Amino acid sequence: MKTAAAPRLLNAVFPQAIAVAAGVATVIEDDRAAAWLARRLPQAMPPSGELLAMTPWPLSEELGGLGTAPRLPAVEGRAWLDDAQEWAERSAHALLAASRAGDSVIHQELTLPRHFGTVRDWLAALPETDPRMLDKLPRVTWDQAVEHARAYHERLKRSRLRIAGDEGTVDPVPSVAGHRWLHLVTPEALDAESAAMGHCVGDGGYDHLTWERGRDGLPERSRCARDAAAGIWSLRDRDGRSVLTAEVHSAGYVAQIQRRFNETPQPEDTPHVLVLLDRLRAAMPDLDDPDWIVRDERDGSRHDLHCMPDGIHLKGPISPLNPCDWRRLPTAMRIEGHVVLRGAYQGVLDLDMGLHVVGRLLVRGGLRLTGELVVEGDLDLRAADVKEAPQSARVTGKVLTESEPFSICEPFSIWTDICMKSVGDIVDRMGMTWRDLAADFSEGVRERVRAGVTYEQVEIRRTPEPAVPRYLQGAPHYRQIEHRGGRRPLR
Known part of the structure; x- marks a missing residue:
């Protein structure tokens, strides 16, 4: 049965x-366009990951973050930022209020929509391509904006491709x-690159990355030196045709x-x-490689993530790996550090x-892991289909296949024996499992935090799931902590 979408105002994120x-x-430089994006984008963000329903919110208000809105920077002349701050506080x-009233507050991550970039x-680009549309934006929905953006990019593709010069x-x-890189430092150069490449680096959208003009024009x-090296770079072939456009x-x-x-x-x-990248590091020594370029620890060579050599030796932290997108599978691959392998969304990749x-x-x-496998640590298959x-796999740690009830590996589980009042006390009680928690959900490592706190012994039990509205049907649902025969009130 298809479930209805959850009310966004009751999503903790x-x-x-x-x-x-x-x-x-x-x-975005134009305030009308920026204000529209700030208002429409949150409603257009699709959910990502598991939906958890809490009745009411099981963590303390301080730990759960309820009632506290993130602070936005105050920028003079951009009044729409104040409106966004007020909206976040109301939310x-x-x-x-919903948590205190006993309503179900949900937690489900939101991500940028598919067509956000376009x-x-x-x-x-509207100030240059269609300035009259700026005054019509308040009446434009997100879906309508997607159609306008598609039409804009189609016009770019149909434009006569030429050599940018x-x-x-x-x-x-x-x-x-015989190729060469050129630094594009004027709006006219960006417009020419846009016409040659059929994308939107021109039309004013990236003019803030160009250089200021002097008295001589x-x-x-x-x-x-860092600012002089940053901006838009274009790769030209031996005939002067544009091949790549990079934003640094x-x-x-x-x-x-x-x-x-x-x-x-x-x-x-x-x-x-x-x-x-190697040329720009003279001005920016800390310039990072893109996440799709990896370094082989054997000889220091760098390779495209989608076409790695056999026997490559990687050292973390690295981004989650998606073998479905690789052009070839390297053999005898070694990775030092926590790693996440993502499989196919439909079907199974061997x-x-x-x-x-x-x-x-x-x-x-x-x-499905079918080849030779050695894991000097835990092998976590709980999120795998x-x-x-493999029978021949050698795993020095645990092979995890099923989540245990109220496991610390679930982000909003209810622990026994303590009333959670401070994140510092939780971290102390978990010990180094904080690193595992970070590997599960943040795919990174956070520093352990210690704080002096007090806690009390409470009796915690899970009560039968209550009747819930359609938008919460099928979601893991938890009741509030029961304390000495009655519900412990939230502050």
Whole structure:
């Protein structure tokens, strides 16, 4: 039976979603477009992960975060940020009131919608491409904006592709096979790149990454080497045709790299990307490689994640690995550190590659481990569709296949013996299992936090599930702590 969507105002993460939307909207210069994105985006975020229903919220208000809205930065002249702050506070207060009234407060992560990037770029380009649309935005829904954004990108694709030329470019960087990188430092150069590549780097959406013009009308180089190196770079082949467009942030990371029509880079593009990164590290020593470029610890060589050599030796932390997207499966692969393998969303992928993990291996989705497997740590198959390890697998830790009731590996479980009043006390009682918890849900490692706290012995039991509305049917549902024969009131 299909369940109805849950009310968003009763989702504990909704105030944070409002803050995320406001944060991504700040990159849009026009206040009308930014205000629209900050208002529409939280409602358009789809749910991700398991839905947990709490009656009422089982954690203390301080630990659960109910009633407390995230603080947004105050930027002069951007009144819509104040509106977003007020909205987040109203949402947080509604959550707290619902919990105190005994209503079911849910927890389900929200993620950016599929077409977020195209909508954002369409909004950023509106002042140049369709300024009259800015006054119509309050009447535009998210779905309508997606259609407008699609039409905008289709117009870019249909535009006459041409060679962008060198005007408005500086600092050529020779690359392999006769290619070269050029730094695009004027709005006109971005417009030419947009026309040549069929994507939206032009039309004003990225003009804030260009250089200021001096008194002579020419672009002036920033005195800060980091700022001078950051911005939009274009890879040109030996005939001058644009191949890749890269956005490099002065904070030390590559925001995006796109091929023509916003296609993702291919393994054959990796040598060119490495040339640019190595050149820019003279100005930005802390510049990180994109997450799809990995380093082989055997010889320090770097490779595309989707086309790794046999015997590659990786060292964590690394992003979750999705073998379904790899062009080839390396044999005799060794990974040091916790790693997450994601399988197919539909069907099951047989992973026969020979894998040695020094750390915890967590498998999610449709993935069957069939080859030689060595895990110097725990093998966690609880989120996998196939909960069996190869018979020849060597696992030094535990093989986890089923979640135990009220397990600490579930983010909102109810523990016995303590009334949870402080995260510090929970961490102390869990010991190093905090690292495992982080590997499960954050796929990273957090520092252990200690705090002086007091706790009380309480009797905790799970009561039969109450009748719940349709939007909560099928969700793991928990009742509030029972304390000495009666419900312990929330403060």
